[in-house]
Amino acid sequence: MSKTAIVTGGSRGIGKEICLRLAKDGFNIVTCCTGDASKADATVNACKEFGVDAIAVAADVSNAEDVQKIFDTAKEKFGSYEVLVNNAGITKDNLMLRMTEEDFVKVLDVNLKSAFLTCKVATKDMMRAKYGRIINISSVVGLMGNAGQANYSASKAGLIGMTKSLAKEFGAKGVTVNAVAPGFIETEMTDALPDDVKENYMAQIPRKRLGTGADIAAAVSFLASDDADYITGQVLSVDGGMRM
Numbered sequence: 001m002s003k004t005a006i007v008t009g010g011s012r013g014i015g016k017e018i019c020l021r022l023a024k025d026g027f028n029i030v031t032c033c034t035g036d037a038s039k040a041d042a043t044v045n046a047c048k049e050f051g052v053d054a055i056a057v058a059a060d061v062s063n064a065e066d067v068q069k070i071f072d073t074a075k076e077k078f079g080s081y082e083v084l085v086n087n088a089g090i091t092k093d094n095l096m097l098r099m100t101e102e103d104f105v106k107v108l109d110v111n112l113k114s115a116f117l118t119c120k121v122a123t124k125d126m127m128r129a130k131y132g133r134i135i136n137i138s139s140v141v142g143l144m145g146n147a148g149q150a151n152y153s154a155s156k157a158g159l160i161g162m163t164k165s166l167a168k169e170f171g172a173k174g175v176t177v178n179a180v181a182p183g184f185i186e187t188e189m190t191d192a193l194p195d196d197v198k199e200n201y202m203a204q205i206p207r208k209r210l211g212t213g214a215d216i217a218a219a220v221s222f223l224a225s226d227d228a229d230y231i232t233g234q235v236l237s238v239d240g241g242m243r244m
Contacts, residue, residue, distance in 0.1 A: 002052075004028040004081040005224065006074055008061050008118065009088030011039040013187040014137065016046075017213030018085055019054070021221050023047035027083065029054035030074040032061060053078070061088045061114035071121045080129065083224045084122045086115040086159070087137040093148045104151040111155035115162060119177075123170055132175040133224045136163050137216070140183045140239050156181075160235055167233030176232035180219045183239025185211040207240030 005022045009015040010031030019029050020043075029047045033040035033056055040056035047054035057073050059066035074081050089111045092103035115136055126132025141149055142156025160179055167177040184190065184201045190210070202208060219238050222228055237243055 002026075002028055002078065003083070004030060004074060004078040005083035005085065006030045006070065006081050006118075006122070007085040007087055008032055008070075008114065010043050010056075012043075014182065014185060014213045014216050015085075015087040016043045017217040018087060018137075018220050019043050019047055020050075021214070021217035022083065022085075022224065023050040023052050023054065025221055025224070026050075026052060027224075028052050028078050030057065030070065030077070030081065031055075032057045032059040032066075032070050032088075034058070034060050061118065062109040064117050067114070067117040068121060070118075071125070075125075080125070081122075082129075082131060083133045083135070084118060085135045085137065085220060085224075086118055088114055089137070089152075089155070091149070091152050093152065095148050096150050099151060104154075107151040108155050108158070111152070112158040112162070115159055119162070119166060123166070123175060126175045127170065127173045130174040132170075133228075134163075134166065134175065134177040135220050135223050136160075136177070136179045137220075138163075138179045138181045138235065140181050140237060140243050143181060143235070143237070144243055163235070164233045171232050176223075176228065178223045178228070178232060179235045180216060180223070181235050181237045181239065182216050183211050183237070183242040185213065185216065187213070201242075205240040205242045206244065209240065211238060211240055 005027040010019040139156040163179040
């Protein structure tokens with residue numbers, strides 16, 4: 001029987017790597033995008049190379065109607081879904097005294113409110129099926145904070161609280177809810193950082209390398225599998241030992 005995973009924010013970076021890894025694991029993939037669909041289409045085409053089917057839905061994950069469209073489309077195309085990965089996220093960094101209310105709210109809408117909206121829909125279907133895997137992509141800054149990222153840190157800490165609460169609500173229904181907390185990961189955003197900033201981060205990492213999207217995808221793959229059936233309400237830090 002075919003399996004399906006819904007991955008928000010799968011157009012690039014960590015989200016794309018998660019889509020590819022789950023496709024390799026045999027999952028059909030549903031992802032979403034806003035604006036330019038070319039990157040989402042590239043993810044879809046790359047997933048299909050693993051012999052599964054994949055689609056991208058144009059949707060704003062901070063909008064309830066758009067979120068419903070993602071799930072309705074997934075069920076129309078594949079009949080059901082087993083996995084939800086809440087990966088969509090943005091940053092609007094600034095020191096607190098310079099941060100605008102708009103930038104604070106926007107980051108929470110995309111990073112945290114979106115997960116509330118997707119989980120609200122997904123848990124109804126997963127309860128009926130008596131099976132489901134929800135994996136929220138948090139961050140080490142949700143555990144330790146970071147100067148200039150009060151909005152981002154708050155959103156990622158919120159995901160952890162939501163993860164633990166939902167794990168308690170739905171564990172008896174066959175639904176596990178876990179979080180992955182990436183450390184310093186090589187992405188388009190981190191590529192733009194000056195070399196001295198990267199070196200400073202590297203000095204704090206016992207593994208002495210930056211993480212990759214594939215490192216995060218491997219953790220998601222495990223939590224999405226039947227091997228993780230007795231794991232719920234947990235936060236798996238994938239950070240090379242950065243936060244020990």
